[in-house]
Amino acid sequence: MSNTIINYNNFLAKLGFQEFNKIQLDFFNEVDHHQNLILLAPTGSGKTLAFLLPLIRSLGENKKHVQGLVIVPTRELALQIEQVFKSLKTNFKSTLCYGGHSMRTEQNSLAEGATIVIGTPGRLADHIQRGSLELSEVKTVVLDEFDKSLELGFHDQIESIFESIIGNPKHFLTSATDLKKWPDFLPFEYPHEINYLDNTVKSNLELKVLYTSHKEKGENLLRLLSKFDQESSIVFCNHREAVDRLSILMKDYDFEHAVLHGGMDQLDREKNLIKFRSGTVNILVATDLASRGLDIPEIKHVIHYQLPHKEEAFVHRNGRTARMHAEGISYLVIADDEYVPDYIEQEIQEISVEEDFSAPAPSEYACIYFSAGKKHKISKGDIVGLLTKKGGLEGKDIGLITILDTSTYAAVNRHQSKRVIEKLHNEKLKKVKVKVEEAN
Template sequence: MEKGTKDLEKQFLSNLEIEGFNEMQLAFIEAVEKHPNVMLLAPTGSGKTLAFLFPLFKLLDPTSRSTQALVIVPSRELAIQIEQVFKSLKTGFRVSTCYGGHSMKLEKNSLGEFPDVVIGTPGRLSDHVNQGSLETATIQLVVLDEFDKSLQLGFHDQLRDIFRKLTGGQKHFLTSATQMGRLPEFIPFDNPPVVDFLFQNNESRLELKLVSTSSKEKVQGLMRLISQFQGEAGIVFCNHREAVERISLLLNDHGYNHAVLHGGMEQLDREKNLIKFRSGVVHLLIATDLASRGLDIPEIKHIIHYQLPPKQDAFTHRNGRTARMHASGQGYLVLANDEVFPDYLDERDFEEAEVGSIVPSEPSEFALLYLSAGKKDKISKGDIAGFLIKVGGLQAAAIGLITLMDFASYVAVECNDVTALIKRLNGEKLKKNKVKVAEAN
């Protein structure tokens, strides 16, 4: 490895606070050194984002004042997540993120400043390409992250619109969590080299368990199961948003603090609920398959399939949220006696789970605060931590995950009297701005 590359790698790993790349990442990095177009196949949670960000980082020209790389992702949450990882690298390169539910005007202004990297969803990027607000002539690299998911969600036409505006001479990185067949006709190459880690080093220690109930008592069976997870993170997967909402109402009735996630929610609510879950303010997420792939969710101990997906791929992706990177976890199937065990599963792989009675939920140690200042106000995480310590009187150990958004911030805090803390903070100056502070609902 060249000295300059070694220095870049050292800086990259240091900023991420990790010791080194894993085997899959090293294999992909080596492959893209040799080939302009490469496909990476690897399971959810294996580190595909870091695998493509390092060679992307190496390709960027610090003297250029133009957009050099385009990262296309299937969901808004994944776009935001990659942006956060990119910024944590502290490379000095500029990044802009585009997705539905975000201000089109803000995006156009940002794109007009020619960021080095643009990250976005197919629909919104297609809008910018068609309106001329995204300059494509200078793009040297296109990353299609979770490409199979983008096609599965029906973004074929939007992707074609984007590729029509590209020169075709770019490098292309494609990632997928499933095997892919023939590439769509708009992709300007065939049969790229494949780095396949889908079935390698599969040492996941996932225990599969079956919760058998009557149809009438299925939701009560779920409640009895959930009540055993005191303080341990879990996701309940449903096929439809109506089931998510129904279970959420029942959890509220029993006093269980939780978050929900499905495609019918407003973008701000989706982001806020994921922040609550990531930061440990809530330990339980009720979600559709929107939460099964691509999201940076911390290690989950329990995955519950309240409704089984129709295909094995979806079942696998859900389980990929736990037992990641050789950790252990439990996957539960809640099956009523009038439901059919799916053909793609073997009953012999499941042991019967023992569930007791419903017990009261333990209160969360953390609360989530909203602050009315964010990245666009030149506020950093250090600024917020200092504000909470100096003005709020908190100890540093009581400050949890801090999440910066454009014009707002969220921070998890451990505090016995949140009302008094908010009273001390609300209306005080954070840097030069008076900020509103409230508990995020």
């Protein structure tokens, strides 16, 4: 094993992994031999670690200048990458830049000095135009989910970013689809390719179909979901209006769930993803915004309430389950005025649902909101300390803790959540009085 891999192995204990996967090892081995690399690999295959560790390894001692730039298509992906970066516990500072975030907060963070900047194309281009982001010292540029950035039309913004980069940095690109046309605004020829899109990573995905009348389609979806108990499920729709309609139906039948689509405020999107990640709700109803690039835990069931028009979208949705040799089931809910698209050639098992159903029992966890976050220098240790010392919880009663700029969310034992909230009324964190309540 090379010295390069041994260096990367120093991060395994921090990550809680036994070893890196083959995709990551292949990327590590190629980094020193090529100036520009593109990694083609399915959703959920570990691309983030594959490019983050070589990026970190390239950083020099000058922490006041931007040395690593990660360009992503969505704010959710930016937040996910920052979480992975922070889990590595380096002594380098990162700054997030994305639309919907405070411009002043980002400018202040950049002015203080950041070694790695993670951001969306539009916001990064805005900072460059304002003079708050300077890229003369960049050593590595990452274009993560590059195909998605092109699909969303960020050509002009990415081109302006590259025009501002001085020197000859390394370029890492990742994509979940093979690029048919190479954009001419990139300052390099087609990079060395590492391709894992050819079923090298075997998926154990099972397909099932539920045929239904159009009138009963929504209720039959609930009948299907009611049998999954506490197993996590994503229901995909093509349009945000369908997501909202299903959400109303689920509320009528007391199905606890979260929703995600591009028409929501950023804070609501983050909060709903936090609830789903932490297991405080086990059903997520979403558009294709949730099909790729999001740090969502292993999903047992993917339900296509509305089938996408293109096979590519179908593949990305299914990528949320049966990831990296795990098993999963994908369901098609087909009404009498719909059909199974031609791009699905795999054998599909037809299923039925029972007439009588009831909402699954709520999760064992509830989500608690704290009105303090990163700006108040709050850490996960501070939250755990407050919940155990003042709230009377044991460690086993505390689940995922997520800290945002001005708020924090913690999953706690549902049976004790109301008592904990009462106990923490008017308590302080870092000498700041915080509001504590169940997340709405």
